[in-house]
Amino acid sequence: MIRVGIADDEALIRSGLAVLLSHEPGFEVVGDAADGLAAVQLARQQHPDVLLMDIRMPGIDGLEATRRLAADPDSADTRILILTTFDHDENVFAALRAGASGFLPKDTEPQRLLDAIRTVASGEALLAPRATRRLIEEFRRSTVAPSDGGDLDQLTERELEVLRAVAAGLSNAEISERLVISYATTKTHVSRLLYKLGARDRAQLVVIAFDHGIVRPAAEA
Missing domain, CATH: 1.10.10.10 (Winged helix-like DNA-binding domain superfamily/Winged helix DNA-binding domain)
Incomplete structure (x- = not known):
């Protein structure tokens, strides 16, 4: 059973995702959050296997929420899957740097989303081809400092x-x-x-x- 949390500021999206997951064998929705702080609290209290995270939310955004969860040993085992209006979002690379395990556009087909959750829960990253191309483009324009990856x-x-x-x-x-x-x-x-x-x-x-x-x-x- 894959335990899933949902963080999005739009109630319709949260409820739609919850209905989709609740009707699919092998998934359990353990809670939802309407802003970044609530998403952090949800992950720390419920320890979902995968947290579906919107980037643009009130309070702290999904990027900061991802950073806090990835840095906290008590929640680091929760895999974060970013759901975003990707073609208009400049923050996907920063989300990966912060600790997200993958990302998908919000217009993804339901079966593709379910497969993505399974992929991320198993420990693999989820990088859609069009997202990877955009990611490379964003990185080439990025001015952020390199990560501390090994030699x-x-x-x-x-x-x-x-x-x-x-x-x-x-x-x-x-x-x-x-x-x-x-x-x-x-x-x-x-x-x-x-x-x-x-x-x-x-x-x-x-x-x-x-x-x-x-x-x-x-x-x-």
């Missing part, structure tokens, strides 16, 4: 290939197919990347890849 010199050539594929938004299965390696081998490489680079999850691997300049728009998948 890429310690990585093998194969690990660098896997990191580039992760940064392009590919799943483990897609990486296995692209690099012609087994699924188990791909998982091992990703685990080693997380360990060597001190990354919390795959989304932070993407941030590190951008920060160190190993990803370019031409490398998009």
